[in-house]
Amino acid sequence: MPRPQLKSITESDKTSVKDSFKALRSIPRFFKEIWRASPKLFLANTLCRLLNAFTPVIILWVGKLIIDEILLQISLEDQDFSLLWTYVLIEFGMAVLSDVLGRIINLTDGLLGDLYSNASSEKIIRKTNELTMSQLEDPEFYDKLERARTQTSSRVNLMSNALTQAETIISMVSLIVGLIYFEPILIVILIFSIIPSFINEIKFSSHRYSLARSWTSERRELDYLRYIGANNQTAKEIKLFGLTDFIAKRFGKLSEDYYHLNKKLSVRQSIYGSLFNILGTISYYGAYVFIIYRVLTGVISVGELTFLSGSFNRLRNNLQGFFTRFTRISESALYLQDYFDFIDIAVSEAKSEYTPIPEKIQVGFEFVNVHFAYPGSEETVLKGIDFKLKAGEKMAFVGQNGAGKTTLIKLILRFYEPTEGTILLDGINITDFDVEAYRQRFGVIFQDFFKYEFSLRENIAVGNIAEVQNDEMITYAASKSLADEVINIMQDGIEQQLGRRFAKGQELSGGQWQKVALARAYMKDADIMILDEPTSALDAQAEYDVFERFIGLTDQKTSIIISHRFSTVRMADRILVLEHGKVLELGTHEQLMETPKLYAKLFELQAAGYQ
Numbered sequence: 001m002p003r004p005q006l007k008s009i010t011e012s013d014k015t016s017v018k019d020s021f022k023a024l025r026s027i028p029r030f031f032k033e034i035w036r037a038s039p040k041l042f043l044a045n046t047l048c049r050l051l052n053a054f055t056p057v058i059i060l061w062v063g064k065l066i067i068d069e070i071l072l073q074i075s076l077e078d079q080d081f082s083l084l085w086t087y088v089l090i091e092f093g094m095a096v097l098s099d100v101l102g103r104i105i106n107l108t109d110g111l112l113g114d115l116y117s118n119a120s121s122e123k124i125i126r127k128t129n130e131l132t133m134s135q136l137e138d139p140e141f142y143d144k145l146e147r148a149r150t151q152t153s154s155r156v157n158l159m160s161n162a163l164t165q166a167e168t169i170i171s172m173v174s175l176i177v178g179l180i181y182f183e184p185i186l187i188v189i190l191i192f193s194i195i196p197s198f199i200n201e202i203k204f205s206s207h208r209y210s211l212a213r214s215w216t217s218e219r220r221e222l223d224y225l226r227y228i229g230a231n232n233q234t235a236k237e238i239k240l241f242g243l244t245d246f247i248a249k250r251f252g253k254l255s256e257d258y259y260h261l262n263k264k265l266s267v268r269q270s271i272y273g274s275l276f277n278i279l280g281t282i283s284y285y286g287a288y289v290f291i292i293y294r295v296l297t298g299v300i301s302v303g304e305l306t307f308l309s310g311s312f313n314r315l316r317n318n319l320q321g322f323f324t325r326f327t328r329i330s331e332s333a334l335y336l337q338d339y340f341d342f343i344d345i346a347v348s349e350a351k352s353e354y355t356p357i358p359e360k361i362q363v364g365f366e367f368v369n370v371h372f373a374y375p376g377s378e379e380t381v382l383k384g385i386d387f388k389l390k391a392g393e394k395m396a397f398v399g400q401n402g403a404g405k406t407t408l409i410k411l412i413l414r415f416y417e418p419t420e421g422t423i424l425l426d427g428i429n430i431t432d433f434d435v436e437a438y439r440q441r442f443g444v445i446f447q448d449f450f451k452y453e454f455s456l457r458e459n460i461a462v463g464n465i466a467e468v469q470n471d472e473m474i475t476y477a478a479s480k481s482l483a484d485e486v487i488n489i490m491q492d493g494i495e496q497q498l499g500r501r502f503a504k505g506q507e508l509s510g511g512q513w514q515k516v517a518l519a520r521a522y523m524k525d526a527d528i529m530i531l532d533e534p535t536s537a538l539d540a541q542a543e544y545d546v547f548e549r550f551i552g553l554t555d556q557k558t559s560i561i562i563s564h565r566f567s568t569v570r571m572a573d574r575i576l577v578l579e580h581g582k583v584l585e586l587g588t589h590e591q592l593m594e595t596p597k598l599y600a601k602l603f604e605l606q607a608a609g610y611q
């Protein structure tokens with residue numbers, strides 16, 4: 001990986017202020033999703049916010065009444081404080097109500113945020129699964145996924161910011177009405193003091209987003225370095241090869257570059273922000289002097305002075321909050337747009353009608369002039385493959401590393417489509433079948449199977465997760481793959497947690513993992529079995545046992561085995577030898593041994609090793 005240069009935001013990366021506003025368009029869709037997360041909580045939250053929006057102006061108004069009433073009573077000979085105490089009681093009630101509402105708002109904000117972030121994470125998982133392997137292997141896709149995945153917390157903040165914004169607007173309108181009633185000029189002063197600071201904020205927020213966006217792939221690299229540098233799975237190699245320094249330095253260099261760019265931006269934003277803030281403070285005191293002057297000249301009362309200065313101060317804070325929140329909202333909305341972009345990535349349209357998959361395979365598979373290159377790759381991996389795999393036949397794929405064996409399997413399973421040519425099943429193009437129903441007919445184990453840090457039971461059941469509680473089926477699958485031997489020696493038997501990530505987890509040896517993973521292929525009564533190097537980690541005896549069971553079990557089944565062990569390969573009915581993406585030989589073991597080509601050569605080579 002070339003080391004990225006310290007980079008600033010390029011022209012094409014730049015997000016303009018206009019883009020920030022445009023991104024706000026995704027907010028209604030966002031609220032629809034929140035509403036779906038919990039209509040009740042959402043209603044409770046908005047209702048409380050609506051009530052809370054009016055409390056400031058009411059409290060200020062009652063405060064004015066209290067002061068005017070005190071001044072009035074002081075000037076009277078015959079004093080009556082009953083109205084005064086009623087006002088005090090009302091203000092007390094309002095203060096308590098405002099506190100209670102604030103707490104309910106916080107609580108529902110938190111709960112809604114949790115529900116929404118769970119729902120959106122689940123959506124991302126589901127969406128990822130809808131995408132094709134080509135999309136999954138595309139780095140651009142990964143950047144999108146990264147942005148959608150990592151910004152969950154920003155989306156949760158967006159919710160509370162946007163709702164607070166609505167609350168603030170209502171609150172401000174009520175305060176503005178009061179100000180306009182007494183001194184409309186104050187509103188003009190207010191607006192002029194705030195606007196420059198708002199423009200400044202919004203400009204910096206789009207800069208910050210642009211920076212984060214242009215650094216998506218570097219942040220992915222940082223995550224990757226953090227992962228390999230501090231992880232129990234890589235620890236062995238890191239220690240052995242003394243890689244800590246290499247990884248730490250690489251991480252340090254990259255993160256420092258990002259830190260400096262970010263720092264530069266933050267410092268500039270802070271300096272400009274402070275300058276514009278001073279402008280706001282000057283205007284506040286200007287307004288204050290103006291109000292005092294109006295009291296001294298007898299135009300307004302002392303109570304009105306407290307109401308107006310209180311309202312002005314609150315409005316200024318509210319407006320400032322409104323604008324800062326606006327920039328935060330528009331920044332989060334840009335990330336939100338990334339999330340929706342990811343969720344909206346087009347997936348190939350499901351056909352309205354599929355050809356039904358044959359109940360029982362009669363003829364088998366036929367590859368007709370199949371060519372294939374991986375998306376985004378120049379190299380043609382398969383070059384004109386023609387062969388037939390008969391129904392019920394056991395075929396082995398043989399060939400040197402990189403010959404294209406696993407790629408053939410991926411095409412049969414429709415992870416990719418041939419760039420040229422077709423694959424037929426009983427004479428029907430396999431792309432005519434519903435892909436999920438089609439894959440259901442296979443029992444498969446890949447050489448790079450995944451080690452789920454789940455229980456042993458679940459690790460086997462992932463082959464057919466609907467049967468996770470079907471003890472009979474799991475026991476059967478385990479006995480076929482020799483995973484029963486692993487279950488028997490585990491402290492918690494079938495419920496044993498595997499891996500070291502979680503409490504009471506038990507790590508397995510390479511061969512033990514392989515036995516467990518192999519059981520997945522037996523978790524359904526599949527028509528076609530595909531085992532891609534299923535025994536590479538097994539000892540000689542275990543390999544022999546596994547195949548003996550496999551052959552017995554798949555008597556009538558169509559099956560494909562990929563193996564580099566010729567003792568296994570020779571058990572197949574026919575052997576397909578691949579070389580550089582082409583079929584070099586196809587025949588029984590005996591037939592291939594008669595022709596002095598690659599198979600015979602490799603077989604002799606391995607046999608010699610055993611002598």
Ligand SMILES: Nc1ncnc2c1ncn2[C@@H]1O[C@H](COP(=O)(O)OP(=O)(O)OP(=O)(O)O)[C@@H](O)[C@H]1O
Pocket residue numbers: 137374377381399400401402403404405406407408
């Ligand atoms: N996802 C991928 N994207 C691009 N190229 C790939 C991808 N997977 C494999 N290749 C390339 O395709 C070629 C064939 O790979 P394949 O995995 O089919 O070989 P194989 O015969 O199964 O090898 P092995 O015996 O080592 O498992 C290789 O040159 C490999 O580099």
